Amino acid sequence: MPALMKFLHIAAAIVWLGGISFMLFAFRPAAQAQLAPPQRLPLIAAVLTKFFRLVWVSIGLLLVTGLAMLLAVGMKNAPLGWHLMFGIGLLMFALFGHLYFGPYRRLKLAVAAADWPEGGRRVGQIAKLAGLNLGLGALAIAAVIFLY
Secondary structure (H helix, E strand, O other): OHHHHHHHHHHHHHHHHHHHHHHHHHHHHHHHHHOOHHHHHHHHHHHHHHHHHHHHHHHHHHHHHHHHHHHHHOHHHOOHHHHHHHHHHHHHHHHHHHHHHHHHHHHHHHHHOOOHHHHHHHHHHHHHHHHHHHHHHHHHHHHHHHOO
16 A cells, blocks of 8 residues: 555656646747747647646645655654655645636636737746746655655
């Protein structure tokens, strides 16, 4: 069971952080270089809709598996890196919730209204928040590796 928990935890983190990396460093720049806002912004919104479904599943898996592993060893017996990863993970979950219910919701409204300048602003805001989450994810991984 511990190996399964660890596998699911790592797989969920790969899906979330890998998806952020793909969006920020491959998809968004390519879409920006190739498409005008009326084509680009609906496409980005559609891709984010599908990706964010995966993120919600990943968050659920990360919470369940992370807590299961922490509770299995006991909170007071867990290494410092585990506690840091848990705290950083909670911050990441909250940041994603803000991104999802704030800028992403407003992006969908802007796309529905064909308000391309507003949509562009929201995509930029989403990219900044996603980049922050990517950095926090790297910090969480570093904490669990170096402070084990």
